[in-house]
Amino acid sequence: MVKTGQERWTYELTRKAYGETLVELGHENPRVVVLDADLSESTLTKFFRDEFPDRFFEMGIAEQDMVGTAAGLALQGFIPYLSSYAIFITGRAFDQCRQDVDYMRTNVKLAAAHGGISVGKDGPTHQSMEDLACMCACTNMKVLVPADYHETIKAVRWASEYDGPVYFRLGREKVPMVTEESTPFEMGKGHIFIDGPDGTIIACGLMLSEAIEAREILEEEHGIKPRIVNMPFLKPIDEEMIIRCAKENGPIVTAEEHQIYGGFGSIIARVVAENHPVPMRIVGIPNMYLSSGDPYDLLEIAGLTGRNIAAKLREILS
Amino acid sequence: MARTIRRDVIMQTYSAKSGHPGGPLSAADYLTAVYFNYMRIDPNKPHVEPRDWFIMSNGHCSALSYALLARRGFFPPGYLLTFRSTGSGLEGHPNRHKTPGVDVSAGSLGHGMAIAQGLALGTKLRGLDQRVYINLGDGELQEGSCWEGIMAAAHYKSDNILATVDYNDVQIDGRMHNVMDLRPLDGKFAAFGWKVFEGEGHDMKEVLRLLDRAHGAMGKGQPVVILFHTVMMKGVESYEDDHLWHGKPLASDELCQTALKELGYDQTPQQAVESYGDLDTARREYHELMGWPIP
Numbered sequence: 034m035v036k037t038g039q040e041r042w043t044y045e046l047t048r049k050a051y052g053e054t055l056v057e058l059g060h061e062n063p064r065v066v067v068l069d070a071d072l073s074e075s076t077l078t079k080f081f082r083d084e085f086p087d088r089f090f091e092m093g094i095a096e097q098d099m100v101g102t103a104a105g106l107a108l109q110g111f112i113p114y115l116s117s118y119a120i121f122i123t124g125r126a127f128d129q130c131r132q133d134v135d136y137m138r139t140n141v142k143l144a145a146a147h148g149g150i151s152v153g154k155d156g157p158t159h160q161s162m163e164d165l166a167c168m169c170a171c172t173n174m175k176v177l178v179p180a181d182y183h184e185t186i187k188a189v190r191w192a193s194e195y196d197g198p199v200y201f202r203l204g205r206e207k208v209p210m211v212t213e214e215s216t217p218f219e220m221g222k223g224h225i226f227i228d229g230p231d232g233t234i235i236a237c238g239l240m241l242s243e244a245i246e247a248r249e250i251l252e253e254e255h256g257i258k259p260r261i262v263n264m265p266f267l268k269p270i271d272e273e274m275i276i277r278c279a280k281e282n283g284p285i286v287t288a289e290e291h292q293i294y295g296g297f298g299s300i301i302a303r304v305v306a307e308n309h310p311v312p313m314r315i316v317g318i319p320n321m322y323l324s325s326g327d328p329y330d331l332l333e334i335a336g337l338t339g340r341n342i343a344a345k346l347r348e349i350l351s
Numbered sequence: 352m353a354r355t356i357r358r359d360v361i362m363q364t365y366s367a368k369s370g371h372p373g374g375p376l377s378a379a380d381y382l383t384a385v386y387f388n389y390m391r392i393d394p395n396k397p398h399v400e401p402r403d404w405f406i407m408s409n410g411h412c413s414a415l416s417y418a419l420l421a422r423r424g425f426f427p428p429g430y431l432l433t434f435r436s437t438g439s440g441l442e443g444h445p446n447r448h449k450t451p452g453v454d455v456s457a458g459s460l461g462h463g464m465a466i467a468q469g470l471a472l473g474t475k476l477r478g479l480d481q482r483v484y485i486n487l488g489d490g491e492l493q494e495g496s497c498w499e500g501i502m503a504a505a506h507y508k509s510d511n512i513l514a515t516v517d518y519n520d521v522q523i524d525g526r527m528h529n530v531m532d533l534r535p536l537d538g539k540f541a542a543f544g545w546k547v548f549e550g551e552g553h554d555m556k557e558v559l560r561l562l563d564r565a566h567g568a569m570g571k572g573q574p575v576v577i578l579f580h581t582v583m584m585k586g587v588e589s590y591e592d593d594h595l596w597h598g599k600p601l602a603s604d605e606l607c608q609t610a611l612k613e614l615g616y617d618q619t620p621q622q623a624v625e626s627y628g629d630l631d632t633a634r635r636e637y638h639e640l641m642g643w644p645i646p
Binding site: 043066087088090092093097098099100101102103104105106107108109110111113128129131133136139348 | 404446447448454455456457458461462463464465466467468469470471472473474476477480496499500502503504507
């Protein structure tokens with residue numbers, strides 16, 4: 034029997050990686066500043082606040098103002114990281130994200146905590162399943178979903194070096210530690226996490242661990258060995274890798290913790306359709322609001338599990 | 352100078368057959384004073400610091416920004432007649448990447464105050480002496496996000512911000528106090544912790560007196576605002592104080608002729624256009640300034 038969940042992985046918070054890395058960056062680069070909207074205890078920007086009180090700006094419960102203020106700080110040459118929950122940054126303050134950050138190309142880093150439905154018990158008002166579609170539709174924005182603790186550290190560091198608007202997601206829950214310090218990370222690049230000849234599963238964020246579980250289920254139960262690709266960047270998307278997988282391995286399943294309309298799968302499907310059409314399945318939230326509940330129950334209800342990913346790949350392999 | 356600026360606004364909307372003349376004419380007097388008497392900027396070195404910043408938060412007053420910048424020496428006034436045309440750097444709403452001297456892109460209302468606040472915080476972190484000027488429309492203040500910024504500026508004691516409000520009581524759908532009454536604006540700003548000045552926005556002596564007093568109040572722990580009572584389309588008597596002119600350009604020869612006459616110019620629209628010189632030359636100079644391919 035394939036081990037999954039708690040039996041299989043050690044877990045850690047991506048927002049912890051965010052908070053800790055900000056402190057390191059704060060020491061290395063005096064231009065790094067941090068803003069929060071009354072959630073620093075939750076987004077863990079409090080680590081930075083306590084270390085660098087002069088470079089931390091508490092903006093109160095006013096996300097629109099926080100985004101605009103960050104843009105102003107960026108115009109002054111600073112590198113502002115701002116945090117709130119994903120749904121509030123991209124929902125409440127979309128206009129500011131578009132006009133003041135994306136259109137003006139200000140060097141603002143939108144660090145969106147509590148992304149996806151694994152927020153759990155707060156319910157749909159706090160779950161974010163539209164944020165990636167909103168941000169990918171912005172022209173200059175770079176958009177990524179780190180898979181776990183180590184990848185979040187790399188993402189936060191990379192964002193400080195890249196000059197321009199960045200959106201990245203953090204989760205609420207501890208998530209499986211799947212990648213390692215040595216795992217490759219490059220803007221706009223996916224990489225083959227585990228190779229195999231039977232189709233491809235391309236995943237981002239928390240779904241990478243589910244994709245790995247899917248592979249283990251497929252291998253043990255059916256002798257099927259798909260390739261697993263970790264693709265943290267939704268924008269720019271790694272077209273080369275997607276086309277290569279389509280050509281070499283045929284069928285593709287994508288997995289994301291996001292609404293299927295306009296998300297990761299849609300972006301990959303466009304690349305596949307335009308370049309090398311192969312059968313595809315998109316595993317994501319099937320146009321439904323979830324509810325309050327245990328995060329992993331909600332993922333199960335939405336079909337965001339290794340077992341469902343495995344089933345979808347079998348559908349198109351046969 | 353304010354009269355020249357007004358004609359520039361009229362001629363931009365005449366050339367473009369599009370754009371907003373009303374707000375620019377109402378804010379023309381006090382912003383001419385701000386740009387020519389107070390702002391520490393150098394058109395030859397727009398990015399050399401310290402220097403003051405300006406945000407036209409009501410970005411539909413772009414024609415006024417462009418006129419002020421051109422007359423202040425940032426680019427050739429002849430280029431103004433490309434306003435809103437395809438490929439022009441003078442977009443319908445200001446774009447900081449396309450117009451020399453435009454510090455902040457704007458258009459969607461209610462954004463400027465937050466950006467001003469970020470600039471003010473940045474100035475203080477850097478230990479520089481820079482003022483942040485921001486112009487707001489009175490109707491714009493109906494956007495809730497303005498008040499988030501107004502709250503934050505007072506909280507952070509951003510006393511290097513000077514806001515001006517174009518208080519003409521006119522917006523697209525009619526009188527501001529009928530559309531969505533914001534009065535009393537002075538009381539609202541004061542309750543939020545701002546130092547408030549209020550007065551007439553067209554009598555240049557009064558405008559300069561208010562601006563002097565407001566500058567004197569800066570650096571004392573409070574952001575400062577001046578509520579300038581103004582008249583939409585001021586200077587063109589036949590069209591003054593009429594909300595129809597908020598976003599209606601002086602598109603026809605007849606409308607433009609009336610406006611020029613009432614501004615005191617004895618010119619036909621065609622003569623006025625010719626007075627801006629050769630457009631191709633202006634375009635070439637502008638492209639050189641921006642480092643764009645020469646047309």
